[in-house]
Amino acid sequence: MTDERALLQRRYEQSSTFLRGSTSGEPSTSKRPYVTLTFAQTVDGYISGRKGRQLRLSGDESMAMTHYLRTLHDAILVGVGTLLNDDPRLSARLLPQIPPPDSQPRPVILDTQLRSPPTCRLLKNYQSGQGRQPLFLCRTGLKGSEQGKSLEAAGATIVEVTGMDWPSILSILHSLGVKRLMVEGGAQVIESLFMARSTSSASGIGRAGDLIDQLIVTVSPNFAGSDSTGYKSPKWSDPVPDKTKKQASAEEEEQTGAAFQVRKKDWFGDDAVWIWTRAKT
Ligand SMILES: NC(=O)c1ccc[n+]([C@@H]2O[C@H](COP(=O)([O-])OP(=O)(O)OC[C@H]3O[C@@H](n4cnc5c(N)ncnc54)[C@H](OP(=O)(O)O)[C@@H]3O)[C@@H](O)[C@H]2O)c1
Numbered sequence: 001m002t003d004e005r006a007l008l009q010r011r012y013e014q015s016s017t018f019l020r021g022s023t024s025g026e027p028s029t030s031k032r033p034y035v036t037l038t039f040a041q042t043v044d045g046y047i048s049g050r051k052g053r054q055l056r057l058s059g060d061e062s063m064a065m066t067h068y069l070r071t072l073h074d075a076i077l078v079g080v081g082t083l084l085n086d087d088p089r090l091s092a093r094l095l096p097q098i099p100p101p102d103s104q105p106r107p108v109i110l111d112t113q114l115r116s117p118p119t120c121r122l123l124k125n126y127q128s129g130q131g132r133q134p135l136f137l138c139r140t141g142l143k144g145s146e147q148g149k150s151l152e153a154a155g156a157t158i159v160e161v162t163g164m165d166w167p168s169i170l171s172i173l174h175s176l177g178v179k180r181l182m183v184e185g186g187a188q189v190i191e192s193l194f195m196a197r198s199t200s201s202a203s204g205i206g207r208a209g210d211l212i213d214q215l216i217v218t219v220s221p222n223f224a225g226s227d228s229t230g231y232k233s234p235k236w237s238d239p240v241p242d243k244t245k246k247q248a249s250a251e252e253e254e255q256t257g258a259a260f261q262v263r264k265k266d267w268f269g270d271d272a273v274w275i276w277t278r279a280k281t
Helices: 003-018 061-071 080-086 122-129 148-151 166-175 185-194 251-257
Strands: 035-042 075-080 105-108 136-137 157-160 180-185 214-218 261-267 271-278
Touching: 003 061, 003 261, 035 061, 035 185, 061 214, 061 261, 061 271, 075 080, 075 185, 080 105, 080 185, 148 157, 180 185
Parallel strands: 035 180, 035 214, 075 105, 075 180, 105 136, 136 157
Antiparallel strands: 214 271, 261 271
């Protein structure tokens, strides 16, 4: 075995042990996929640099973990901001054995206005047989537009989604056969998924973040600085409850995000990686 292959094999073994059983949970309703939200951030909480400039945050070990994680999902979703900025491949490659395109997770782009260029790498890779066919979700009425036609001519599948809200996006993806979805960013997508609610709780209104089943965050030991790009998350319940404080009102309870609990943590090179799963309510 070459040194390079032995290295990939070691990283694969650490990743598969760490992620064992991580996507075996069931979504709270059968009408949407199991949702993993995952991203890498600096220790001061940023996911990209100034004005959204791409930062290489994951080291080689945690990057290999992310690629293994991709193989556990049917689709990988990013926003059009990430496509325009990074031109990503969204495939599982840093592995001892690279899955063929048909067994790769399907790339999904949230692109309300169809701003993605037909020359993007996802489409080029699909045309050359090196990537799975990407799916672009846009607002209703755009599929037949000039831009829609040129994306389709380049190999895109385009699906219109009324509203482009998360319950609708997840429901459409589920109807297209996506049972396990990995959401990888960028900043606006992370924030909007954190803030989104299901409407399936007993009271009829879910809690912010309750469409996320699992959260996997890589923290790199770097600082990006205050003019960098981050995300907001909901108001969480106090990690250390203040016993002197009176009990939260129903309104405060309603505004508090869904509860997550740490399931695992490990070091991948210099990066710390945590897995949280949403506590069942
Ligand atoms: N550190 C990490 O793990 C990581 C991972 C991925 C990306 N990134 C970084 O993130 C940066 C890009 O982030 P970004 O915030 O500019 O872009 P983004 O989150 O990738 O995409 C945002 C765009 O997606 C579209 N969109 C459609 N439906 C949406 C919905 N329901 N929620 C949110 N967005 C929706 C919107 O554009 P339309 O209105 O035109 O549809 C929105 O402007 C890049 O620098 C990239 O390197 C970091």
